Amino acid sequence: xxxxxxxxxxxxxxxxxxxxxxxxxxxxxxxxxxxxxxxxxxxxxxxxxxxxxxxxxxxxxxxxxxxxxxxxxxxxxxxxxxxxxxxxxxxxxxxxxxxxxxxxxxxxxxxxxxxxxxxxxxxxxxxxxxxxxxxxxxxxxxxxxxxxxxxxxxxxxxxxxxxxxxxxxxxxxxxxxxxxxxxxxxxxxxxxxxxxxxxxxxxxxxxxxxxxxxxxxxxxxxxxxxxxxxxxxxxxxxxxxxxxxxxxxxxxxxxxxxxxxxxxxxxxxxxxxxxxxxxxxxxxxxxxxxxxxxxxxxxxxxxxxxxxxxxxxxxxxxxxxxxxxxxxxxxxxxxxxxxxxxx
Amino acid sequence: xxxxxxxxxxxxxxxxxxxxxxxxxxxxxxxxxxxxxxxxxxxxxxxxxxxxxxxxxxxxxxxxxxxxxxxxxxxxxxxxxxxxxxxxxxxxxxxxxxxxxxxxxxxxxxxxxxxxxxxxxxxxxxxxxxxxxxxxxxxxxxxxxxxxxxxxxxxxxxxxxxxxxxxxxxxxxxxxxxxxxxxxxxxxxxxxxxxxxxxxxxxxxxxxxxxxxxxxxxxxxxxxxxxxxxxxxxxxxxxxxxxxxxxxxxxxxxxxxxxxxxxxxxxxxxxxxxxxxxxxxxxxxxxxxxxxxxxxxxxxxxxxxxxxxxxxxxxxxxxxxxxxxxxxxxxxxxxxxxxxxxxxxxxxxxxxxxxxxxxxxxxxxxxxxxxxxxxxxxxxxxxxxxxxxxxxxxxxxxxxxxxxxxxxxxxxxxxxxxxxxxxxxxxxxxxxxxxxxxxxxxxxxxxxxxxxxxxxxxxxxxxxxxxxxxxxxxxxxxxxxxxxxxxxxxxxxxxxxxxxxxxxxxxxxxxxxxxxxxxxxxxxxxxxxxxxxxxxxxxxxxxxxxxxxxx
Numbered sequence: 001x002x003x004x005x006x007x008x009x010x011x012x013x014x015x016x017x018x019x020x021x022x023x024x025x026x027x028x029x030x031x032x033x034x035x036x037x038x039x040x041x042x043x044x045x046x047x048x049x050x051x052x053x054x055x056x057x058x059x060x061x062x063x064x065x066x067x068x069x070x071x072x073x074x075x076x077x078x079x080x081x082x083x084x085x086x087x088x089x090x091x092x093x094x095x096x097x098x099x100x101x102x103x104x105x106x107x108x109x110x111x112x113x114x115x116x117x118x119x120x121x122x123x124x125x126x127x128x129x130x131x132x133x134x135x136x137x138x139x140x141x142x143x144x145x146x147x148x149x150x151x152x153x154x155x156x157x158x159x160x161x162x163x164x165x166x167x168x169x170x171x172x173x174x175x176x177x178x179x180x181x182x183x184x185x186x187x188x189x190x191x192x193x194x195x196x197x198x199x200x201x202x203x204x205x206x207x208x209x210x211x212x213x214x215x216x217x218x219x220x221x222x223x224x225x226x227x228x229x230x231x232x233x234x235x236x237x238x239x240x241x242x243x244x245x246x247x248x249x250x251x252x253x254x255x256x257x258x259x260x261x262x263x264x265x266x267x268x269x270x271x272x273x274x275x276x277x278x279x280x281x282x283x284x285x286x287x288x289x290x291x292x293x294x295x296x297x298x299x300x301x302x303x304x305x306x307x308x309x310x311x312x313x314x315x316x317x318x319x320x321x322x323x324x325x326x327x328x329x330x331x332x333x334x335x336x337x338x339x340x341x342x343x
Numbered sequence: 344x345x346x347x348x349x350x351x352x353x354x355x356x357x358x359x360x361x362x363x364x365x366x367x368x369x370x371x372x373x374x375x376x377x378x379x380x381x382x383x384x385x386x387x388x389x390x391x392x393x394x395x396x397x398x399x400x401x402x403x404x405x406x407x408x409x410x411x412x413x414x415x416x417x418x419x420x421x422x423x424x425x426x427x428x429x430x431x432x433x434x435x436x437x438x439x440x441x442x443x444x445x446x447x448x449x450x451x452x453x454x455x456x457x458x459x460x461x462x463x464x465x466x467x468x469x470x471x472x473x474x475x476x477x478x479x480x481x482x483x484x485x486x487x488x489x490x491x492x493x494x495x496x497x498x499x500x501x502x503x504x505x506x507x508x509x510x511x512x513x514x515x516x517x518x519x520x521x522x523x524x525x526x527x528x529x530x531x532x533x534x535x536x537x538x539x540x541x542x543x544x545x546x547x548x549x550x551x552x553x554x555x556x557x558x559x560x561x562x563x564x565x566x567x568x569x570x571x572x573x574x575x576x577x578x579x580x581x582x583x584x585x586x587x588x589x590x591x592x593x594x595x596x597x598x599x600x601x602x603x604x605x606x607x608x609x610x611x612x613x614x615x616x617x618x619x620x621x622x623x624x625x626x627x628x629x630x631x632x633x634x635x636x637x638x639x640x641x642x643x644x645x646x647x648x649x650x651x652x653x654x655x656x657x658x659x660x661x662x663x664x665x666x667x668x669x670x671x672x673x674x675x676x677x678x679x680x681x682x683x684x685x686x687x688x689x690x691x692x693x694x695x696x697x698x699x700x701x702x703x704x705x706x707x708x709x710x711x712x713x714x715x716x717x718x719x720x721x722x723x724x725x726x727x728x729x730x731x732x733x734x735x736x737x738x739x740x741x742x743x744x745x746x747x748x749x750x751x752x753x754x755x756x757x758x759x760x761x762x763x764x765x766x767x768x769x770x771x772x773x774x775x776x777x778x779x780x781x782x783x784x785x786x787x788x789x790x791x792x793x794x795x796x797x798x799x800x801x802x803x804x805x806x807x808x809x810x811x812x813x814x815x816x817x818x819x820x821x822x823x824x825x826x827x828x829x830x831x832x833x834x835x836x837x838x839x840x841x842x843x844x845x846x847x848x849x850x851x852x853x854x855x856x857x858x859x860x861x862x863x864x865x866x867x868x869x870x871x872x873x874x875x876x877x878x879x880x881x882x883x884x885x886x887x888x889x890x891x892x893x894x
Contacts, residue, residue: 204730206764206833210710211730274833276732276763278689278708280668284815291814293688339814 023079026090033113034095034105036312037120040298040332042076044251050168051076068120069127071097113300113312114198114255114330121169121197128167173197175249181222183230184238190231193246198253198330209254209277209331217243248283248292252333258302270305276325281333294333302329375827377769380859382844388503388853389510390496402522402543403734403835404851406494408505409528409538409552414486485556493538493552495523496851500540502556503853505840517561520544527593528552529585536567536607539593541580545573547595549607569595569605575617575638576601582651586675587658592639596649596663603638610637617641626671628678642678644671651693655700660717662703664691669809670705670715682720684810687711692732693836697756698740702772704758706733712760714772714821722813724772728823731764735836739769739844741858759844763833767846767856768823829854 025035042048055073071094079089098105102119105111166174179192201212219242222228228239256275259268281294303311312329373384490505500523501512521544529537536549540563547569558564570576578599586592591607600623617629623646630640647666654661660681661673668690671683689708696703702723703715712726712733737759744755756772832848839845842861847853 206731208708208710208731208763211764274763276708278732280688280708282688282709339812 020085021079021082022086023082024086024088026088031091031095032312033111033116034098035091036300037113037117037330038072038075038091038094040300040330041072041117041120042079043298044172044332044334045297046334047169047172047251048076048080050172052080054168066097067127068094068097068101068123072120072124112259113302114200117253117330118197121173124169125167128169129165132165132167172251173249173253175199175245175252176247178244178246179241180244181228181239181241183228183233184240186230186232186237188230188232196249198255200255200257203256203258203271203273203275205271205273207273207275209275209281212256212275213254213283217245245283245285248285248335250335252281252283252294252335254331254333256329256331258329270302272326274326275328277328277331285338290338292338293336295336296331296333298332299328300330300332301327303327371828371831375767375825375856377825377859382856382858385843385855385857386508387510387855388492388494388512390494390499390501390512390515390851402495402497402524403849404494404496404847405525406492406836406838406845406847406853407526407528407538408838408840408845409491409493410530411485411487411489411491411553412530413488414553485553491552491556492845492853493526493528494847494851494853495526495540498522500526501851502552505855514556515561516555516563518542518563521546525580525583527583527585529593531588532585532591536591539583539585539595539607541583541595543579545570545575545577545580545597547580547583547605549593567608567610569637570603575603576641581649584652584654587654587656589658594642594652594661595638596644596652598648600643600645600647600649600665602642602644602649602652602663604640604642605638609635626680640678642673645669648690650690653694653696653703655696656698657700660696660700662694662696664694664705664707666690668707668812670694670703670713671809672703672715672717680809682717682808682810684715684720684722685812686713687725687812687815689732693735695737695758697738697758702738702756704736704738704760706736706760706762708732710762712736712758712768712770720808721810722818724821725818726760726768726770726823727820728768728770728826729760729762729764729766731762731833733760733762734834735761737837737839739839741839741841759837759839761829761834761837761846765828765830765832765834765848767825767827767829767834767837767844769825770821770823772821829856 025038027035051073054069055077058070058073075089075091075094082089101123104119105116174195174197177194177196179194181190181192182188183190199213199216201209201216203212204215219240221238221240223238227236228241229235230237230239254277258271258273260271261267262269277296277299279296281296282291283294284291301313303313374381376382492503492505494501494503498518498521500516500518502514502516503509503512507513521542523540523542525541527539529539535551538550538552538555540548540550542548548563548566549569550563550566554565555563576597576599578597578601580595581598582596584594586594586604592604593607594602594604596602601620617631620627620643623643625643626645627643628640629643631638644663645665645667649663649665652661652663654675659675661675663671663673665671668686668688669683670686670691672681673679674681686705686707687709691705691707693707694703694705701717703717705713705715706729707713710727710729710731710733712729713722714724714726715721716723739757739759742757744757756774758770758772760768760770762768829846830848830852832850832852834846835849836847837845842858844856844858845853846856
């Protein structure tokens with residue numbers, strides 16, 4: 001979208017968001033999977049702001065070793081400090097760092113945007129956790145630590161309690177799922193909580209995200225080859241399983257499973273199904289009995305026939321969304337708040 | 344099921360035995376069962392797809408049902424007499440001889456709404472062999488009555504004869520400058536123009552349907568052009584409707600949240616400018632400064648697109664749905680917002696009134712069919728069953744509840760919905776179950792007077808009060824009676840007629856599903872059926888007239 005910069009500026013006219021920057025990222029050899037995700041993350045305002053805050057606070061520390069977090073922060077601050085409103089930037093340092101870090105992304109093979117997003121978020125969390133740990137073991141430099149990882153759990157100076165650290169990456173992206181399994185013999189319900197950064201949904205032809213989400217949390221029977229080991233019965237039993245969203249995330253990332261492994265072919269096939277996604281969405285929160293309301297802010301689109309081919313692009317405006325229902329790959333929704341169901 | 348060879352054979356057989364001309368798409372059944380019996384796929388209507396131009400962008404097909412009455416008197420200037428001495432008659436005869444000029448297949452009037460009664464209802468006969476088309480040549484000059492389907496695909500408007508089994512349209516009209524996106528037919532039009540068409544460019548045309556049928560060209564003839572080149576509003580038309588009993592007035596909704604009121608046949612000079620909309624969030628009405636202006640008024644309804652509009656049968660109320668997810672109900676003559684409410688989430692895409700004006704259906708991006716009660720001024724039921732966005736809703740005004748003759752206590756409504764999930768769903772709404780446990784009107788307890796509804800509604804809650812999105816717990820859910828996958832492409836609309844249900848997909852393929860019992864015994868008899876449907880005022884195009892409900 002970088003090349004169309006000035007055109008975009010003209011098109012948006014008065015509606016050009018105050019202080020917003022629309023920058024394209026230069027593609028150097030199969031890095032569009034990475035660029036499209038970085039674009040989407042840049043348009044994730046709370047994430048961007050917290051990253052820039054982090055960058056501002058860490059500048060003073062100075063000689064932090066270069067890692068993906070600092071490279072990403074550096075890239076975002078480059079974009080946001082541009083004088084022009086639109087243009088193109090080459091995320092060279094970030095991509096170099098990425099390739100250094102993970103051999104998967106080193107080759108010129110085409111990579112999956114969803115895998116990259118997953119890798120990046122987990123990597124950021126690792127870095128933040130390591131930093132927080134380093135701070136804990138060295139209480140002298142405690143002042144910037146609150147800002148690095150401003151989770152409430154971090155306040156405990158003595159890391160005696162092994163509470164999982166809640167970083168601002170968690171605060172933005174993490175949700176909690178409850179995996180409920182009911183043994184059909186003894187009726188015991190086993191509930192297990194899992195955290196997630198994104199929801200991977202199975203898709204069907206001519207369906208909607210609402211319907212895919214419904215299927216995701218619908219009841220599934222485990223039987224035949226796929227029985228459940230019940231702790232109470234101490235044996236494999238038929239069971240019913242369902243996934244409930246216990247705590248919806250602030251940023252809801254939905255990944256559409258467009259690449260399906262076809263055993264006969266021995267490779268992945270792309271499902272070019274038409275899956276429509278509304279600009280607004282509601283998720284029910286089983287814990288608080290409330291609906292969380294979401295608004296779509298970015299879409300990563302995959303155009304092409306397979307996982308090793310094709311092109312990723314990013315869309316950030318409503319007009320563009322509507323024509324991309326056959327190719328929408330990762331959807332980014334931000335929570336606007338929640339409305340209680342109690343009346 | 345079949346081997347390949349068999350499959351070929353059966354295709355050939357299907358082509359030969361034309362009793363059901365439906366081409367069977369894989370995995371799609373040609374019937375569906377309901378409590379009252381089987382609906383069978385009777386025939387399909389489509390268009391010569393090779394001729395389409397998508398130069399102006401793809402558009403979604405909408406379909407209008409048009410019933411032409413017998414031509415009132417030969418003195419009408421717009422239509423020539425059937426005599427061949429009239430130049431127009433000669434041209435139309437030439438068209439028949441030239442046949443295929445209209446598409447891949449020959450123009451054919453087989454089994455159509457020919458002017459004479461002999462030819463009127465011979466769909467069975469005509470279908471016995473396609474070669475018989477020549478037999479009926481010259482029989483039709485479109486002077487008589489007939490039922491037609493008007494639908495838009497790409498840059499064209501197609502017109503098909505509803506009572507013929509011929510798949511191809513009998514007429515195509517191409518627009519060179521922009522694509523038509525919405526249209527409406529007024530069967531009670533007193534004179535001349537009865538068909539209105541809205542374009543992507545914002546331009547609007549009114550024409551006489553009969554005159555189009557009689558002309559052989561591929562352009563609109565005798566058209567009146569409104570909002571020329573988008574001079575009043577250049578955003579796309581989204582929905583268009585005649586005002587029931589409005590004496591030739593019609594309204595056009597646009598993608599920028601504005602709606603315009605026009606008077607047909609009035610030449611809008613260049614003086615139809617309206618003041619700038621001060622607050623795009625607020626409903627406001629501006630009237631034209633000069634009495635000669637056309638459009639007469641601009642209603643600014645909402646921010647973002649108005650996606651669909653519908654008048655109540657008596658023309659008193661106008662319902663709109665839009666991008667902002669709100670259903671709004673206006674008192675059309677008072678020009679006031681009466682009530683409305685928000686979807687669960689996302690835009691609303693379609694809306695329709697019950698014949699008695701008591702309920703409004705909406706469908707939208709939350710995959711729900713909502714039932715809005717005018718009495719309660721809120722959503723009284725959610726229909727859950729679509730797996731994607733709901734693109735069309737309609738009440739079946741011809742359906743009579745099996746127990747309606749009895750005590751009269753239970754009022755039942757049948758309605759249908761279609762969605763982008765390619766499904767047609769039919770629903771039964773039993774108001775005793777739905778409404779009574781839920782009645783919590785916002786302003787005091789309403790009285791259930793059967794008298795003037797509007798007076799009663801106006802006192803129930805403050806004018807212009809829009810309800811927020813209801814929460815899942817407060818709305819009773821209903822499930823469909825039938826769910827049937829009818830096409831391979833997302834659906835865009837449906838129409839109920841006396842003898843059938845029509846479904847249309849976005850790409851412009853129409854399927855006609857005969858009601859239980861109609862297909863077999865009465866298929867030779869479509870003339871009587873179609874004239875019966877006249878008296879009954881078909882739901883789609885009838886805007887005036889009393890309710891057909893027994894309440």
